Amino acid sequence: MTTSTPMGFGRMHRKEDARFIRGRGQYVDDVQLPGMLHGAILRSPHAHARILSVDTSAAEALPGVKAVITGETLAGLGLAWMPTLSKDVQAVLATDKVRFQGQEVAFVVAEDRYIARDALELIEVDYEPLPSVIDARTALAEAAPVIRDDLDGKKDNHIFDWEAGDRAHTEAIFERAEVRVSQDMLYPRVHPAPLETCGALADFDKVTGKLTVWCPTQAPHAHRTLYAMVAGLPEHKIRVISPDIGGGFGGKVGIYPGYVCAIVGSIVTGKPVKWMEDRSENLMSTAFARDYHMTGEIAATQDGRVQAIRVKVLADHGAFNGTAQPTKFPAGFFHVFSGSYDIETAHCEVTGVYSNKAPGGVAYACSFRITEAVYLVERLMDVLAYELGMDPAELRMKNLLRADQFPYTSPTGWEYDSGDYPRTLALAMEMAGYDKLRAEQAERRANGDRRLMGIGLSFFTEAVGAGPRKHMDILGLGMADGAELRVHPTGKAVLRVSCQSQGQGHETTFAQIVAEELGISPDDVDVVHGDTDQTPFGLGTYGSRSTPVSGAAAAMVTRKVRDRAKLVASAMLEVAPDDLEWTKGRWSVKGDPKHGATIQEIALASHGAVELPEGVEGHLDATCVYNPPNLTYPFGAYICVVDVDPDTGQVDVRRFIAVDDCGVRINPMIVEGQIHGGLADGIGMALMQLMAFDEDGNHLGASFMDYLLPTAVECPSWELGETVTPSPHHPIGAKGVGESATVGSPAAVVNAVLDALKPYGIRHADMPLTPSNVWRAIQGRPIRT
C-alpha cells in the first residue's frame, strides 16, 4: 500500500491524523472560555405525564447556581417550542406534558458541572402519569391516549399518510401473478450512538449583540439560519462553529433542546454557557433511527421474474415529528424500494404516527430511509427465493437491472444515473467462491453438522447527494452548496466549503480534489470548514451528499481558477488563450510544451508581475454554488457467511465480501475506511442493537451495557472489492459512499442467518438476531423486539 502524497486522487493518509492521533483534536468539550458556566438538564422519568407544577426554589438557593430555566421561562420568551425539520414543533422544555422518558423539563446553569447536576435533584416536579403509546401498532386505536393535544384540534396520533408509485397498475399485476409472497417485517428502532455525545457552548456578547455557538453540528449553516428564524436574531450576528466532531452518523443533524437552552442560558447570565450530555442522555433523547413496521409483497412468475412490489409501512416517529429529510418527502427516499431490480411497477403507502418515544428519525447512516427500503426489498427477494426453492444469487442475477438500461427511471420516478449491476454481483460471487460455499453448506447439512452454516446476499442501490434545487429543499432552503478557492501568491491554496466532516476525512479528500484539478500537492491545500463566519453557505453533511454536492462545487471552483490562470498565462507567455493547453499543473503553448508556466508561477504573476489584459481581474480566486442536476446512485453487492450455534443461538460472522461501486474514488483508503465502518454498523444492527422499551415506556437500553456496539471481536476481516462506474453528471464522476455499507449490509447478515436456519423451516425473523432471538426462532417462539 502506497501512502506517499499523490498529486490528486489516490491513497494517502488523512491530513487530520496528525492531530487526531496525538490527542490534539479540538472537540466542543475541549473549548474553554473565561468565566464559562455549565448547564445540566432535568429530564422526565415518565413516558407520558401531565406537569402539575415545577418548583425550582431549592435549586435556585443552592450556592453556585446562577439560573434555573423552565418551560415557563422559555414560554415568556416565545421559545418553549421550536420548529422541527419536518414542520412539526418540539418542546424545548416541557410546559404542559412530558411525552417521552428523558424529555427535557428544566435547565440549570451553575459554576461547574457538579453543582449543576446536584441542583437538578432539588427541582420538584409534580407529575400526573398518563397512559402511554409504546407500540406503534396501537397508536391509531380508538382508545389510544392522544399524545399531541398541544396541536390545535388534534384527536389522534396520526401524523401523515403518504404514497408513491402506481397503485392501479400494481394491483392489476398482483391479481394475475403466478406467485405472490408477503412478509411482515420490522426494522427496529436503533441509534447512531456516536462516541462523542451532543453538546453546545454558547457565548452571547451583550455589547456587540453577537452570539457564538460551538456545537458538533453536521450542518452549521442550516443551524444558523434556523436560530435566526426562531430566535429572531439577525443572521449575521450569529456564528456557528462546528469544531472536530467525534462521529455524527446522522445524530448531529438536528437542533436539540440543550442547544437552545445553552443559548438562552448565556443570554440570561451574560456568560458563556456549556452543556454536554452524558451517554444515557444521548441514547434516550437524541435522534433515533428506523422504527418501521413494514408489510412487503412481491408478485413474480413461477420461474422467478419479479413483476411488481408493494409495501405498507407504519412509521413510528416518536413524540414530535423531527425527521430529517427534504421537505417534500415525509418518508425520506423510502420509495426507491424497488431496489436494483427491473420491476415493472411498484406502490407504497406510509403512515406516520406519534408514540411516547424520543423524536428524531432517519438518522444513522440512512440515506434518508433507503436503509429501510433496501432491507425490505433484499429480505423480500430472499423470501421469494425460499418459496420458489431458488438460489438467492440466481434470483437476483435474473432480475438485476442490466447495464444497457441506464440511465434508468424507477417505477416511482427516480433516475438512476449509471450502473453495471451484474458485473458487480458476479465479482462478489467470484471473490466469495460462491459455488464452493454452497457445496460446503450442502455437505455440512448432509453430514448433520451441528453448527449451521448460512450464506446471505444483498444488492443495494442508494440515491445520495441531495439534491437538485427544483426537487429538494429543507424548510425552504434549497440543497445547493457553495465553495470558495483562493490560491496565494506562492501557489498554496485555501478551499472553503460548507460541508462538515465528522470523521470522513474531508480535509484530505477535498484537498485532493483541488490537487487533482490544479496539479498541486494536497499538502499545499488547506480546507476550511465548520465555521459559518469563514465558509460559504451550504446545507451540510448527511445523506452522503458531501462528495456529490460540495465535492462537485470544489471541482468546479477549481476549474474556474484554472480558467483565470489561463488568461494570466496567456499574458505571461504572450500567446492567445486558445493556443494554450493544460497538462496537470501547467499551462503551455500547444505544440511547444517547453514554453509554459506552472500554476505557482501563474499565481505570483497574477498578483501583478505581468500586465494583465483588459477585464482580467488578477489574483487567482473564485467562488461557485453547485446545484446538482441529479442524485448519484452508488451500489454494491454484499455476501455474508455465518455459522450459527443452534444450542445457544450465537451467530459468528465468518466472512464478509463487499464489492462497492461509488464511481471514481478520490481516496480509496478513506473509501475503504467508510465501508469498514458501515459493515460493522450492519453487524451491530442485524445482531445486537435495539432501542427497547417496557410497556410503560421505560427505556431499556440507555447505556452501552445494553445498547451494544460491535467491536473487532464480532467483525471478520473484511474482503473488499470494487467496480467503477462513474457518475455521468458529476464533474469528477464520483458518487457518495459514506452510508453505503450501513445501508447494504444488514440484509446480507440477516439473510445469512436465515439461510442457516432454513432446515428449521424458518422463513423470516426480525432484527436484532441476538442469541436469545435466534434461539427463540429455532424453538418457534416469538422474537423480542
Ligand code: MCN
Ligand atoms: N469519498 C471518496 N470517493 C468517493 C466518495 C467518497 O474518496 N467516490 C470520500 C469523501 O471524499 C469523504 C468520504 O469518502 O472523505 C465520505 O464521502 P461521502 O460519501 O460524500 O459522505 P459524506 O462526506 O457526506 O459523509 C456523510 C456520511 C453520512 S451521511 C454518515 S451518516 C456517516 C458517514 O458519512 N457518518 C460518519 N460516514 C461516517 N464516518 C465517520 N468516521 N463518522 C461519521 O459520523
Ligand code: CUM
Ligand atoms: Cu441519515 S445519517 Mo447521515 O445522512 O448523516
